[in-house]
Amino acid sequence: METKTLSIKEKALQLNLDNRVYGSVAEIGAGQEVAANFFKAGGASGTVAKTMSAYDMAFSDAIYGPEESGRYVCEPRVMKMLDKEFKLCVRRLTHRADDTCFFAFANTVEVLNYARTNQGRGWAGLRFQLSPHSEPNDCVIHFKLRDNDMLLQQQAVGMVGINLIYACYYLNHNAEDLLNSLVDELMLHRIEIDFFRLTGPDFEDVDNRLFSLKLVKNGLTRAAMFGPDGSILQPSDVLYKKHILVLRGRFRPITWVNIDMMEAGLRHFKNDPEVDENKIITISELTLTDLKNTSGGVVDEKDFLDRVNILCSLGHNVMVSNYPEYYRLVNYLSRYTRKKKIGLLVGVHNIEQIFMEKYYKEVPGGILQALGAMFGENVKLYAYPTYRRTSMQVVKSDGAKIKPSLKLLYDYFMQNNKIEDLDDCNIGNLHIVSDNVLEMIKSGNDGWEKYMPEQVAEAIKTNCLFDYPCSVEYQKELEEKKKNPDIAQ
Numbered sequence: 001m002e003t004k005t006l007s008i009k010e011k012a013l014q015l016n017l018d019n020r021v022y023g024s025v026a027e028i029g030a031g032q033e034v035a036a037n038f039f040k041a042g043g044a045s046g047t048v049a050k051t052m053s054a055y056d057m058a059f060s061d062a063i064y065g066p067e068e069s070g071r072y073v074c075e076p077r078v079m080k081m082l083d084k085e086f087k088l089c090v091r092r093l094t095h096r097a098d099d100t101c102f103f104a105f106a107n108t109v110e111v112l113n114y115a116r117t118n119q120g121r122g123w124a125g126l127r128f129q130l131s132p133h134s135e136p137n138d139c140v141i142h143f144k145l146r147d148n149d150m151l152l153q154q155q156a157v158g159m160v161g162i163n164l165i166y167a168c169y170y171l172n173h174n175a176e177d178l179l180n181s182l183v184d185e186l187m188l189h190r191i192e193i194d195f196f197r198l199t200g201p202d203f204e205d206v207d208n209r210l211f212s213l214k215l216v217k218n219g220l221t222r223a224a225m226f227g228p229d230g231s232i233l234q235p236s237d238v239l240y241k242k243h244i245l246v247l248r249g250r251f252r253p254i255t256w257v258n259i260d261m262m263e264a265g266l267r268h269f270k271n272d273p274e275v276d277e278n279k280i281i282t283i284s285e286l287t288l289t290d291l292k293n294t295s296g297g298v299v300d301e302k303d304f305l306d307r308v309n310i311l312c313s314l315g316h317n318v319m320v321s322n323y324p325e326y327y328r329l330v331n332y333l334s335r336y337t338r339k340k341k342i343g344l345l346v347g348v349h350n351i352e353q354i355f356m357e358k359y360y361k362e363v364p365g366g367i368l369q370a371l372g373a374m375f376g377e378n379v380k381l382y383a384y385p386t387y388r389r390t391s392m393q394v395v396k397s398d399g400a401k402i403k404p405s406l407k408l409l410y411d412y413f414m415q416n417n418k419i420e421d422l423d424d425c426n427i428g429n430l431h432i433v434s435d436n437v438l439e440m441i442k443s444g445n446d447g448w449e450k451y452m453p454e455q456v457a458e459a460i461k462t463n464c465l466f467d468y469p470c471s472v473e474y475q476k477e478l479e480e481k482k483k484n485p486d487i488a489q
Contacts, residue, residue: 008159008185011166012041020132021169022096023103024050024085025161028060029073029122030109033158034165049089073110075234078123078140081106086127086136102136103128105165111145111153120145120153121236124161126168130202137200139168141182142234144192156191159184172202179214194221195234208232209308210301216288216322217299223321223332225283228312235319239336242281245269245343246319246329248350250290251307253466254314255437255452256429257384258284264425265345265382272380275341284316289324306465310456326354327374334376342379348386351400351419355410371409381419387430394430396421444469 006014015021016038025035025048035051038044054060060072064080071077085104093102109122125140143160145153163182171178182193196211212224212232225233247262262282270277286307293300304320311318323329326344333342346354353359354374360367383397393399397419402410413419432451440448441460449457464470 005181005184006166008037008162009041011184012037012162013043015162015166015169016041016043016047018169019046020099020101021047021103022049022093022100023089023105023128024048024052026052026054026081026085026104026106027157027161028053028055028077028081028108030107030111030154030157033154034105034107034161037158037162049093050085073108073122074237075123075140075142077108078106078125079138081108082125082127082138098132100132101129101134101169103165105161107157107161109157111157112148112150114150116148120147120150122157124157124164126165128165128168130169130172135201137168137198137202139164139198140195141193141197142195142236144194146190146192152190156186159186160191160193168198172198175206175211175214176218179211179220180218183220188219192221194224194236195232197232207305209305213291213299213301213304213320216320219322222323223319225317225319226308226312227317228315230308230312233317236336238317239281239333241338241340242279242336243269243275243341243343244333244337245280245282245345246285246333247283247345248285248287248326248329250434251284251286251311252290252303252434252438253441253452253460254307254310254456255432255434256426257432257434259314259453260426260429261345261347261384261422264384264422265343267424268382268420268422269341269343272341272343274378279340281317283319284311285319285321285329287324288320288322291320303466306463310459310465313455313459314453325359325370326350327370330374330376330379334378337378339378342376343382344379345382345384345422347384348395348397348400351381351383351397352402354381355400355402355406357403357406367406368409371413375413375418380417383419383421384425385421385427385430387427394427396423438466442467442469 027034032051032053038048054063064084067077082104085106089102089104104127107122107124110118111120121144123142125138127136127138129136145156147153147156160182163184167178167181171181183191193215196215197208198206209226209230212226215221215224223235225235225238227233245265249258251258266282269275291299291304308318321329323332330342357367360370363370385394385396388395437448437451460466460468
């Protein structure tokens with residue numbers, strides 16, 4: 001039976017009538033739109049202990065402390081707000097503590113200015129108890145506002161705030177429902193949520209990387225990131241004014257070819273006179289298409305985490321995106337680099353695909369528009385050679401098979417140094433084909449370990465990754481350890 005989606009007013013009213021839920025709302029930058037929704041619904045005195053907005057920086061700093069970065073629309077700011085407001089609730093409302101789940105909601109937002117020279121965005125968070133006297137949980141999101149009108153952006157902030165509070169209290173048992181409900185009554189063209197983190201004693205088993213995947217899979221954003229330690233990253237903060245080097249792949253499994261591509265590419269990237277070595281960030285990127293299984297086209301979440309765990313263990317930043325075309329990925333990254341360099345690590349086969357017109361049928365200007373967007377003044381392809389088994393030759397970028405009608409266009413990019421060969425790579429790795437290695441792993445054949453770093457091979461064997469044939473007993477033991485992490489290793 002399908003459950004009816006409640007309106008914003010109905011959600012606010014349900015919270016107002018829930019005697020357990022009580023707390024404060026602090027908002028900066030977009031009015032008091034979340035609090036207003038509680039008051040418009042009626043019965044707000046049952047939920048709202050206090051509302052406030054500290055717009056002047058002097059007032060804000062006096063209440064929450066200064067921001068060293070000078071930026072007030074940032075995650076540290078919203079966390080300081082949550083910390084301050086929740087502690088005040090607990091300290092001042094002791095008479096309600098035995099039967100109340102306290103909360104503190106906070107947001108810090110930048111809406112569209114009068115001249116429309118900025119992009120609306122914000123951080124919002126909720127610190128909340130699910131039972132009286134319990135340690136609180138935190139749910140934090142970052143969102144971008146797409147409306148071309150300040151009032152509509154303010155309205156969207158109020159709606160996403162109510163959705164967040166409601167979801168944390170009533171939909172926390174189901175990740176899909178929780179995430180999707182954040183945009184209830186909001187069309188996806190109005191708001192984008194590109195960061196979500198849920199932590200606390202009631203959510204110790206939550207893997208926030210899966211939430212990042214679901215954000216992309218469910219269309220709430222087009223890309224999500226996390227660091228080598230598995231922490232969730234907010235792309236616009238991490239990539240701002242950085243030189244970005246990207247390696248796209250399936251990484252199933254990661255082999256010496258992937259390692260060599262990144263190392264050789266990084267050497268070339270650093271040698272670019274326009275690149276500041278201290279501002280380089282490298283990314284291993286997985287597309288949503290490459291995460292779907294071959295049988296039903298469904299994203300395999302376990303397989304996703306398996307690949308990510310290995311990449312992170314090697315010290316990689318990881319991005320999952322829904323940008324199957326390279327030019328769309330470049331457009332996305334260019335929003336944040338502010339004209340810093342972007343390097344794409346590609347094989348010769350990838351170059352041949354990039355110059356195929358069939359991939360740009362939906363683009364109004366066809367391949368010319370797509371390549372014009374892709375090869376901006378600050379973008380370069382770093383070409384990793386391939387071994388053609390038909391001709392038994394090592395092929396570089398000048399040997400790519402390009403359609404004759406596009407050859408002059410390809411030569412133009414070559415002559416203008418938009419494509420650079422990685423001429424110092426290890427050609428001894430070119431015989432490694434990841435699909436062949438994967439089949440060896442699945443069949444249990446010996447010898448596949450030599451095609452990848454030792455720690456990768458060990459992880460595959462230890463955790464039975466990529467259909468490695470562990471014994472049934474061992475697989476059961478692994479499952480039991482996942483359910484009971486405290487079991488002695």
